[in-house]
Amino acid sequence: xxxxxxxxxxxxxxxxxxxxxxxxxxxxxxxxxxxxxxxxxxxxxxxxxxxxxxxxxxxxxxxxxxxxxxxxxxxxxxxxxxxxxxxxxxxxxxxxxxxxxxxxxxxxxxxxxxxxxxxxxxxxxxxxxxxxxxxxxxxxxxxxxxxxxxxxxxxxxxxxxxxxxxxxxxxxxxxxxxxxxxxxxxxxxxxxxxxxxxxxxxxxxxxxxxxxxxxxxxxxxxxxxxxxxxxxxxxxxxxxxxxxxxxxxxxxxxxxxxxxxxxxxxxxxxxxxxxxxxxxxxxxxxxxxxxxxxxxxxxxxxxxxxxxxxxxxxxxxxxxxxxxxxxxxxxxxxxxxxxxxxxxxxxxxxxxxxxxxxxxxxxxxxxxxxxxxxxxxxxxx
Numbered sequence: 001x002x003x004x005x006x007x008x009x010x011x012x013x014x015x016x017x018x019x020x021x022x023x024x025x026x027x028x029x030x031x032x033x034x035x036x037x038x039x040x041x042x043x044x045x046x047x048x049x050x051x052x053x054x055x056x057x058x059x060x061x062x063x064x065x066x067x068x069x070x071x072x073x074x075x076x077x078x079x080x081x082x083x084x085x086x087x088x089x090x091x092x093x094x095x096x097x098x099x100x101x102x103x104x105x106x107x108x109x110x111x112x113x114x115x116x117x118x119x120x121x122x123x124x125x126x127x128x129x130x131x132x133x134x135x136x137x138x139x140x141x142x143x144x145x146x147x148x149x150x151x152x153x154x155x156x157x158x159x160x161x162x163x164x165x166x167x168x169x170x171x172x173x174x175x176x177x178x179x180x181x182x183x184x185x186x187x188x189x190x191x192x193x194x195x196x197x198x199x200x201x202x203x204x205x206x207x208x209x210x211x212x213x214x215x216x217x218x219x220x221x222x223x224x225x226x227x228x229x230x231x232x233x234x235x236x237x238x239x240x241x242x243x244x245x246x247x248x249x250x251x252x253x254x255x256x257x258x259x260x261x262x263x264x265x266x267x268x269x270x271x272x273x274x275x276x277x278x279x280x281x282x283x284x285x286x287x288x289x290x291x292x293x294x295x296x297x298x299x300x301x302x303x304x305x306x307x308x309x310x311x312x313x314x315x316x317x318x319x320x321x322x323x324x325x326x327x328x329x330x331x332x333x334x335x336x337x338x339x340x341x342x343x344x345x346x347x348x349x350x351x352x353x354x355x356x357x358x359x360x361x362x363x364x365x366x367x368x369x370x371x372x373x374x375x376x377x378x379x380x381x
Contacts, residue, residue: 002045003130004070014038014046019065021047022052049267060107068131073105076163078196081241082215083111086158086194086225091115093230095192099148102160102178106132106139113138117156122149126185147178156192163198171200191229199224199273203236203251212251213237216270224273238270238306245305247271253278255259255296258287260315261366264375265296265307266338280306289375290367293341305330310362314376318344323363324353331357336379339365342372 005011014033021029026047051075056064059079069077078086086108091099091305095117100109103121108133112119119139123129129143139277142149152159161176161183163169173180183205187193191329199214199221206212213226214251216239236251255278262285271280273295281287283306286298300307315323333355337346342365364375 002072003049003127003134005042006045006049006068007134010039011042011046014042015049018043018046018050019053021050026051026364052313067105067132069105070125070127070131072162073128073131078107078160079217080107081217082223083108083282084114085215085239085241085244087111087115087117089227089231090156090158090166090192090194091117093156093192097154098156098158099149099151099154099190100158100160101186102138102162103132103136103141104128104160105134106134108158108160109136109139110140112158120154122146146181151189154190157186157190158194158196158197159186161360163337164197170197171198173197173205175210176288187228192231193228194231195226195228196225197224197226202326203275211235211237213239213273214270214273215241216241216268219268221269221273236274236276238274238276240268240270240305243305247274247276247279247306249274249276249279253274254291255281256287257289257291257369258297258374260289260312261297261299262312263298263301264289264312264364264377265298265304265312266306266310266364266380267294267296268305271306275292280304290341290369292296293366295340295364295366295375308380310364310377310380312375314362315368316374318342318365318372318374320349320352323376325356327353327361328357330359330361332361333357334360336360336362336366338362341367 006015017033023121029047030043034040052069053064056069056074097118098112100119100121103109103123109119109121115192120139121132121139122144124145126143129141132141161178183195201224210229211234214221234248236249238247267280278293281296284298284302286296289295289297334356344365360379362377
């Protein structure tokens with residue numbers, strides 16, 4: 001997609017017309033633009049950009065309407081809240097000039113410049129570079145190979161390697177681009193280094209001396225990052241946004257197991273991914289209900305940003321018939337189904353329950369001391 005073409009007078013006219021069509025059928029929209037006299041190739045580029053902007057609203061909100069995207073660039077772009085926190089961390093560590101390697105469409109670049117850093121972005125794709133220059137006008141953006149880009153004069157580096165190939169996500173770090181050895185070598189050249197990785201990265205791949213951080217936004221785990229040098233103040237970190245609450249620890253401890261008690265806690269995904277459930281259990285005075293399941297339970301209710309708390313109102317061995325009868329007796333018509341350690345999916349279970357009533361409840365499909373179980377609760381408190 002030629003972003004530069006969209007910057008011409010005719011390109012801007014086509015883009016405005018495409019944006020005005022909203023969510024019209026793509027074929028109808030294309031015909032409409034051509035009928036209005038827009039060049040077919042320009043109309044196609046404008047419609048693609050308009051659709052990308054619509055998708056980008058989920059990440060960028062109102063900003064999306066004036067930004068430029070590529071399909072892969074949008075998919076991998078950092079959410080503004082995450083980028084702002086990362087930039088603040090670099091600034092607090094004394095960084096002044098940062099190299100943003102594999103800068104993509106410029107989300108992190110924008111945050112770096114807004115935090116007062118002199119930022120230079122580097123990316124191999126000309127289309128992506130064109131988007132980054134428009135989205136982050138306060139930064140320098142270079143089209144080139146990050147593995148050969150000179151880093152003299154930079155006191156900080158950040159790299160967000162490509163984690164997609166052939167339109168599909170790549171989970172194996174050895175398949176990242178640039179390659180894994182290059183990413184690990186960055187910290188040897190520039191101590192203030194951060195590297196974005198997939199949330200599913202194995203703990204065994206985290207280099208010794210690095211801090212691994214998992215970040216969730218609104219309860220959804222959106223990314224992980226490795227932090228080196230002066231950033232590595234903990235082995236593992238779970239960060240929750242927008243609150244900024246953080247939980248740290250070794251990631252090697254295991255919480256104790258005990259009986260189900262009055263309250264059950266569903267830890268945030270960042271806590272689970274960072275292996276900090278034991279640290280959370282300490283804060284709550286809680287134990288696991290099963291040694292391999294990340295649900296915690298306690299006698300007393302404790303407020304925490306790191307988990308959602310539910311009051312237990314019933315527990316039974318796995319039985320659809322008994323659960324259906326119990327929900328019917330309680331008049332439950334709205335049921336949230338949560339699962340860990342169960343082969344049953346919510347999509348399989350829900351039709352069998354024949355829900356009717358005005359009350360709301362939550363059921364946990366899990367194991368208690370190894371036995372398939374169902375824990376019924378009120379909505380979260």
